[in-house]
Amino acid sequence: MTGWALANFADSLLTVILAVWVADLTGSAVLGGVTFAMLGLPALASPFLGHLTDRVSRRGMLVVAYMIGAAGLVPLFWVEGPTGLWLIYLGTVIYAAVSYVTGACQSGLLKDTLPGSALGRANATLSMIDQVFRVALPFLGAGIYVWSGMRPLLAAAVAAFLAAAILFASVRVQESRAEPERAPYGKALLAGFRHLFGTRPLGTLAWSLTVAMAAIGLVNGVAFAVLDHLGVPAAWLGPLTVGQGIGGLAAGVLTPRLMDRYGRVTVYATAIMLLGGSLVPMVGDSVALVVLSQPVVGLAVTSAIIAFVTERQTVTPPRLQGRVATASQVILNVPSVIMTAGAAAAIAVIDYRWLILLTVLLLLTTGLTTLRHLRRLRLPPTGTT
Known part of the structure; x- marks a missing residue:
C-alpha cells in the first residue's frame, strides 16, 4: 500500500x-x-x-x-x-x-x-x-x-x-504462474477485450461504462462554457474538482458496505443513475447548486468505478488480469477523450445545455438498462460470489 x-x-x-x-x-x-x-x-x-x-x-x-x-x-x-x-x-x-x-x-x-x-x-x-x-x-x-x-x-x-x-x-509476493501461451500473438493480445465484453454480467458493465465515459466526456468538453454562463472565472474549475475529490473519499468508505449488501452490479448501476441526476444543476443558473452537486458527482463516479473494478477482478483468471485491466483503461479514457474534443467543437453551434441534457439522458438510460439486465440474469443479491 x-x-x-x-x-x-x-x-x-x-x-x-x-x-x-x-x-x-x-x-x-x-x-x-x-x-x-x-x-x-x-x-x-x-x-x-x-x-x-x-x-x-x-x-x-x-x-x-x-x-x-x-x-x-x-x-x-x-x-x-x-x-x-x-x-x-x-x-x-x-x-x-x-x-x-x-x-x-x-x-x-x-x-x-x-x-x-x-x-x-x-x-x-x-x-x-x-x-x-x-x-x-x-x-x-x-x-x-x-x-x-x-x-x-x-x-x-x-x-x-x-x-x-x-x-x-x-x-x-507469491504470484500466480504464467500459463503457456497457445493462442497466436494477435489473439492473445486482444484476449482482455474478449473477456471484458464477453463475460456476464461484466460485459454489460463494460458496455455501460463505455457509454457513461463518453457521456462524461461531453460534460468535460463544456465545462468552461458552464462556468462562463454562471459568470465565474475559469479558475473555479480547480476548486470544483476538489469537491469531486471529497465525494470520492466518501465513496471509498461507503461503497464496500453497499456492495456487501446490494451487490456490485446494483451499486454500479445506481451510481451511474446518481451521476446523471447530479449533473442536472449544470443546466441552471445557480452557482450554489453546481458547487453543492460536485461532491455527489465524485461520489457517483468513484462508486461506479470501484464496483466495476471489483467485479472485473473477481471474474477474471489471475493470468488474464493484466490484459483485462488495460482493456478497462482504454474504455475509461478513449471514449471520454474523443467526446470531450467533439463537445468542445459542438458548442460553437449547439447550446451547451442540450449536451448536458443528452448526457443526463444517456447516464439514466444506461443505469436502468444495467439494472434490468441484472434482473434477467437473476444474480445473487450480494457481491461476494
Missing part, C-alpha cells in the same frame, strides 16, 4: 503542471494543450503492456517501470527554454505510461494476494488514496511551481518513483 501510495503521488503530481510548464516556456496555449495528448498517448500501447504483465513477474515489472519513470524525468532538470520541448514531451509519454503499467500490475497482484471477499475494500482503499492526492496535489503543485519553479516538483516525483521501486523490490 505504501509503494502504491508513493507511485500514485509521483504519477499525479505533474499531470497538470507539465502542461502549464510547456505553456509558460513556449508562450503557446496550443503547445501546452498538446501535453495532454502526450499524457494519453500510452493508451495506444496498453494492450501490449497488459499482455506483457500477464507473462512476467508483476512485482518485478513495477520495479522496472518506476525506475524507468524516474529516469525519464531526470533530463527535464536541464530544460531551460522552448528548445527542450521535445524532452518534455518524451518525458511526459514515459511518465504517463507508468500509470498504465501500475493499473495492469496492481489488478493481478491484488487478485494473487487477497481473497475475493477483500477485493472491494482493497479497491476502495486505493481509491481513497487517489482521491486524497486529487484534493491536495493541485494546490500543492501549483504553489510550489509558482514559488520555486519546476525542479522541486521533478525532484519529488523522481524520489517517489525510486522509493516505490525500492519498496516493491523488497516485498515478497
Whole structure:
C-alpha cells in the first residue's frame, strides 16, 4: 500500500503542471494543450503492456517501470527554454505510461494476494488514496511551481518513483504462474477485450461504462462554457474538482458496505443513475447548486468505478488480469477523450445545455438498462460470489 501510495503521488503530481510548464516556456496555449495528448498517448500501447504483465513477474515489472519513470524525468532538470520541448514531451509519454503499467500490475497482484471477499475494500482503499492526492496535489503543485519553479516538483516525483521501486523490490509476493501461451500473438493480445465484453454480467458493465465515459466526456468538453454562463472565472474549475475529490473519499468508505449488501452490479448501476441526476444543476443558473452537486458527482463516479473494478477482478483468471485491466483503461479514457474534443467543437453551434441534457439522458438510460439486465440474469443479491 505504501509503494502504491508513493507511485500514485509521483504519477499525479505533474499531470497538470507539465502542461502549464510547456505553456509558460513556449508562450503557446496550443503547445501546452498538446501535453495532454502526450499524457494519453500510452493508451495506444496498453494492450501490449497488459499482455506483457500477464507473462512476467508483476512485482518485478513495477520495479522496472518506476525506475524507468524516474529516469525519464531526470533530463527535464536541464530544460531551460522552448528548445527542450521535445524532452518534455518524451518525458511526459514515459511518465504517463507508468500509470498504465501500475493499473495492469496492481489488478493481478491484488487478485494473487487477497481473497475475493477483500477485493472491494482493497479497491476502495486505493481509491481513497487517489482521491486524497486529487484534493491536495493541485494546490500543492501549483504553489510550489509558482514559488520555486519546476525542479522541486521533478525532484519529488523522481524520489517517489525510486522509493516505490525500492519498496516493491523488497516485498515478497507469491504470484500466480504464467500459463503457456497457445493462442497466436494477435489473439492473445486482444484476449482482455474478449473477456471484458464477453463475460456476464461484466460485459454489460463494460458496455455501460463505455457509454457513461463518453457521456462524461461531453460534460468535460463544456465545462468552461458552464462556468462562463454562471459568470465565474475559469479558475473555479480547480476548486470544483476538489469537491469531486471529497465525494470520492466518501465513496471509498461507503461503497464496500453497499456492495456487501446490494451487490456490485446494483451499486454500479445506481451510481451511474446518481451521476446523471447530479449533473442536472449544470443546466441552471445557480452557482450554489453546481458547487453543492460536485461532491455527489465524485461520489457517483468513484462508486461506479470501484464496483466495476471489483467485479472485473473477481471474474477474471489471475493470468488474464493484466490484459483485462488495460482493456478497462482504454474504455475509461478513449471514449471520454474523443467526446470531450467533439463537445468542445459542438458548442460553437449547439447550446451547451442540450449536451448536458443528452448526457443526463444517456447516464439514466444506461443505469436502468444495467439494472434490468441484472434482473434477467437473476444474480445473487450480494457481491461476494
